[in-house]
Amino acid sequence: MTVTLEHTLIVMPALNEEASVADVVREVKAKLPGVSCLVVDDGSSDSTAAVAQAAGAAVLRLPLNLGVGGAMRAGFKYALDNGYECVVQVDSDGQHNPESVPLLLEQLGEADIVLGARFAGEGDYRVRGPRRWAMVVLSTVLSRICRTPLTDTTSGFKATGPRALRLFAVHYPAEYLGDTIESLVIAARAGCVIRQVPVSMRARVGGTPSHNPFKAAAYLGRAILALLFALSRPPILLPERKGAPA
Template structure:
């Protein structure tokens, strides 16, 4: 992991984000004009794919909604096939600040996965009620599993190096919270090194948030179910660059 990152792909899983996707893509280009992007349209019923293509960004379309994990698995497979050295996951709703991407990539020199953490001393993002309790407990469990301090195990703002790209191209789960909680458990059990960097999270630029206080109890139950399934799955095998499988 000591070699510098060469080719970077920013993957944006998008579901009904026609109101925000153009602004997000233009902001990414303004900060990182040489970085390639891929929008994965996760079965949207609106013009998300059309708007992204008008901006000049390639789009991979799923025939129906699989969730962020399913969309990201497609993105990782594309990155693996096209020889990218790093994948950065960025939300299509504008919550992730593209200006923070270099800070994530910088840490890939010594790690396989870098998590942009919301609860690490930067920004004012807050989660309330049972949802915040669930986040704290899950972060504590993941910290023990990954043998490093993680304050935000549910962040979708992440950078992945070559080993993690190969792992997630085969093993990224599509279930609820699969791209966050379960993916980190899978990575830790596969021997990946995971670190975090503090980031500031922003409000959505359009559309509706996926959670609200009324759904906190449901989130709590589903989060711990996702965590349980993550530990029940067999430890994954990882392909190297030549396609050889390693335990």
């Protein structure tokens, strides 16, 4: 499958990102000519939706804060309803470099999901302490489940192809860490092929980080619980990649 930007939707979940989202939208449009950009305003209390729309993005406003998982499920449904073949999740805080999007899309010819991995040889992004321990454990277990080496299973920078798009529009999890850990388990058990490519991360332009050092230990426990919860659910079956549509 050859993936083009014209058939790709960039989905940006955003919660109170008025300081950065407009610049990210403009950068996406400048560096990825022909691509469409959807900002899912996840119940923001600031002007995120207005500045994103003014920058040229389509905006989907959620009345309540559903978290990244709920925002992305809405984005997947929007993509499916509007005829897009692929979705690339890009953070609205400026950490993801749009120049890496074509690298992810290239791999969709042989995969259903492609992760932009922060710990695969590119850049100098570092995580320490309990959160790093959790990532190591998750990567080890999920590499076995997904049958491919994965070093960054909690990355929010990822490309989703047609089969996984149909799956996620209905079954994308909204629970804490479900958008990363559980989504990979669901996809792998459904027969999706998962790969990763090395990418570099940048510093946040604005907004508030989703984690801080005081929550690192709690993150470790929650990550393990999220994995156990994902493994406890029955698998969702899809046809072979070249078979009939789901």
